[in-house]
Amino acid sequence: AQSVTQPDIHITVSEGASLELRCNYSYGATPYLFWYVQSPGQGLQLLLKYFSGDTLVQGIKGFEAEFKRSQSSFNLRKPSVHWSDAAEYFCAVGAGDSWGKFQFGAGTQVVVTP
Amino acid sequence: DGGITQSPKYLFRKEGQNVTLSCEQNLNHDAMYWYRQDPGQGLRLIYYSQIVNDFQKGDIAEGYSVSREKKESFPLTVTSAQKNPTAFYLCASSLTGTGNPEQFFGPGTRLTVL
Numbered sequence A: 001a002q003s004v005t006q007p008d009i010h011i012t013v014s015e016g017a018s019l020e021l022r023c024n025y026s027y028g029a030t031p032y033l034f035w036y037v038q039s040p041g042q043g044l045q046l047l048l049k050y051f052s053g054d055t056l057v058q059g060i061k062g063f064e065a066e067f068k069r070s071q072s073s074f075n076l077r078k079p080s081v082h083w084s085d086a087a088e089y090f091c092a093v094g095a096g097d098s099w100g101k102f103q104f105g106a107g108t109q110v111v112v113t114p
Numbered sequence B: 001d002g003g004i005t006q007s008p009k010y011l012f013r014k015e016g017q018n019v020t021l022s023c024e025q026n027l028n029h030d031a032m033y034w035y036r037q038d039p040g041q042g043l044r045l046i047y048y049s050q051i052v053n054d055f056q057k058g059d060i061a062e063g064y065s066v067s068r069e070k071k072e073s074f075p076l077t078v079t080s081a082q083k084n085p086t087a088f089y090l091c092a093s094s095l096t097g098t099g100n101p102e103q104f105f106g107p108g109t110r111l112t113v114l
Helices: none
Strands: A003-005 A010-015 A017-020 A025-026 A034-036 A042-049 A056-058 A064-068 A075-079 A087-094 A103-104 A108-113 B005-009 B012-013 B018-024 B031-037 B044-052 B054-057 B064-066 B076-078 B088-094 B107-111
Touching: A003 A087, A003 A103, A010 A017, A017 A108, A025 A056, A025 A075, A025 B107, A034 A064, A034 A075, A042 A056, A042 A064, A042 A075, A042 B064, A075 A087, A103 A108, A103 B044, B012 B018, B044 B064
Parallel strands: A010 A108, B012 B107
Antiparallel strands: A003 A025, A017 A075, A034 A042, A034 A087, A056 A064, A064 A075, A087 A103, A087 A108, B005 B018, B018 B076, B031 B044, B031 B088, B044 B054, B064 B076, B088 B107
């Protein structure tokens, strides 16, 4: 079974500064990896996904993530944070050989200060 | 516009009552899911369904029930057997197969037990 860990519960970043959110996964085969964002009281929106190929993937809202198999990581980055990026971010891992059951991390709350 | 709708947005229940949360999608997705979200715990899978008239228990199915009579609809009933039902409930859907397994989420229903 797959699992995912987001080591940082809470991150505070200044507007305009760079942001990196960590995600470590455990899965024996090739995983499907995702980053979602959630604004307060809302559903989750897909930022980006990795299935195979180029290990640096681009997503919406200026986010990117890099898959590092050797480190079992899929960290999310943004070069310059905007106040609207304040939200909770979830990493998810799915089994690479079938649809269906994802494991979600516990989430990282991002606060953006002026 | 294609998407997932959940109703109601807020729901209040007295102890001992069953309540049903609605989830409808017009994305023509075969698979649908119900998650429960509690602060600091990420998303936990309650039930999921790949096809009409078939569904499987997720990680925390006790005290919940579902039905899948139509492809577009996947209602969740929170029964009186669920000891701590106050939470945010999210419905999702996806294609099946290995090509595009990302899940799309509805806006959620917040259930409060009085």
